[in-house]
Amino acid sequence: MPRVLLRGAVPDPYPFYRTLRERFPLAYEPVLGVWLVSRYDDVSLALTDPRFTQGHRPGDPDCAAHPVLPERGLGEVVERTAYVLARRIAGRGRADLVEEFCRWLPAGALATAVGGACRDGRDLSRLVRRRAETAPAGPCASRTAVRETALASFLANVLGEPGLSALLRERPALIPQAWAESLRRDPPVQVVLRRTSAEVELTGGTLPPGAQVACLIGAAGRDPDRFRDPDRFDLARTDPGQLTFGTGSCPAVLLAGLEAEHGLRALLAAMPALRWADGFRPVPAGLIVRAPRTLLVSPGGQIVRPIM
Secondary structure, eight states, rough: OOOOOGGGGGGOHHHHHHHHHHSSSSSEEEEEEEEEEEEHHHHHHHOTTTEESSOOOTTTTGGGGOSSSSOOTTHHHHHHHHHHHHHHHHTSSOOEHIIIITTTTTHHHHHHHHHHHOSSHHHHHHHHHHHHHHHSTTTTTTTOOOHHHOOOOOOOHHHHHHTHHHHHHHHHHHHHHHHHHHHHHOSBOEEEEEEEESSSEEEEEEETTOOOOEEHHHHTTTTTSSSTTTSSTTOOOOOOOOOOOOOOOOOOHHHHHHHHHHHHHHHHHHHOOEEOOOTTTOOEEEBBBBBESSEEEEEOOOOOOOOO
16 A cells, blocks of 8 residues: 655645545555545545544534624625735735735634724734734634635635636636635645544445544545546536535634635735736645645736725
């Protein structure tokens, strides 16, 4: 069996995932001491079946026990924060969307939601600092790293697909489909850990009680038995689905979707000619959490103020 820690599996894990799905759907990784599960049906089972315990994703059912953010007006909060950030970037000749947008929007939106109004960059900086000094807003919502990574991966997909950014600028109602497709094809969290509390039968064998299991989200999202043409970014997909976030009520899941939608809207409105910087192409990195660490762009556009 090919080893998960091979250097080649990190820059592009998807050929490795394909080999696992086809030949080793249930495989033991001795270095990590975990069982690797790669097919969609098996990963979905491991994430939802009560015989698998430990671990948590934003959106898993018990998130509902932690209502920490007011849903009313939350979209307006994210929208205002996104436009503040987009305005800061729009006049520049070159910018890094990871450093200057993706890492600010989740923290800034949360800070504004619990801390007060955000009118400009100084307000945003003040609120983020204040937010860092206060108690967490909840076990999922206050952990912004996954949302930052998901947003970076989403923007890389949109800007990397020819004509997609122009289409979404003209038809913003399609942004939620693009967001869901990005989570499926390039999930920000590639691996989620679980442990069996009882014997469980999966494709390729049976797990004993107490087995540590690595659910390969990235492999499951490209399973051809679940998705048609799974390596393709398909905005009109009729077989959607994603495993990054659970299906329960969770402020983090709501925030992530709002940040993707309003973040992209703000960037495309403020920078109609937004494109990659000359010579730049994003390179996703990471084994457990995966996304581009840099998104260099040429803003090249004029500010279009939103209707607030």
